[in-house]
Amino acid sequence: MLAHFTNVITVFLMVAGLFIITARGNLIKKLVGLSLFQTSVYLLYITPGKLIGGTAPILSPAYTVYSNPLPHVLILTAIVVGVSTLALGLALTVRIREAYGSIEEDEILALDHSVEDDEARESH
């Protein structure tokens, strides 16, 4: 159980992010959930690289055991890409708010449906 405790934490955070994305209608809340999901992926990559008794991968004659540097590099890239997707998503949210006057998924869908109904009525 203890050997996989870190994985259980990772899965909890991942599923919390998934729940926020699927259950909440607010677009900004969804983006926060998405970044929560992303941080769980950081943990998923970094925890297997840790060695008990190891130290940070900065070479020094005083140490011989280092944790794995490769996941750190990959996750550095992932963090920067994550923040750029967040910024793009927020820009889209701002545009949607301008077009619909709302950032709630339900209200946007209702607006779309009412527009479709109007068009159907006009064509008859």
Add this chain to the structure above:
Amino acid sequence: MAVAVWAIAFTRNLFSVVVLSGVYSFLMATVLVALDAVDVAMTEAAVGAGVSTVLLLAALRLCKSEEAKPAHKPWLPLAVSVSTSVLLVYGAWGLPDFGDPEAPIHKNVVPRYLNNEVDVPNVVTAVLASFRAYDTLGETVVVFTAGAGIIALLRRRKKNPDNKGGGA
């Protein structure tokens, strides 16, 4: 951290949600320090807690900061989430144990990285800028594309004079 996540899921004031996500990012940074990933922790504290929070607050200024009450109970997402977590935990049992030095992740290319081939003591910097420099180039391309996309999305607003200014 679990408390912060819980509060993010069930708080409806978006300003509190943004501040809580900043708190969560700092907690995540401390966890990453404990896992020896000091470079990642620094980036997470600067980018996750700093830049993301600023971006979210800028977007909040342009939008309403209160979330509507959910129209229906979230039973289906809850069921999907719980079943996914059960599957993932079951799958995690097949992974190597935490801190196992014999795990495949420690045996492949990493001993070469730790050989100090490029004469930079920080191995993360060496791998990022030398061994995997093409990855970093791709990353900058992604960031550039995102920036270009944001400019393309937000520039059209200037044609409507009744909209508020300010970028996100």
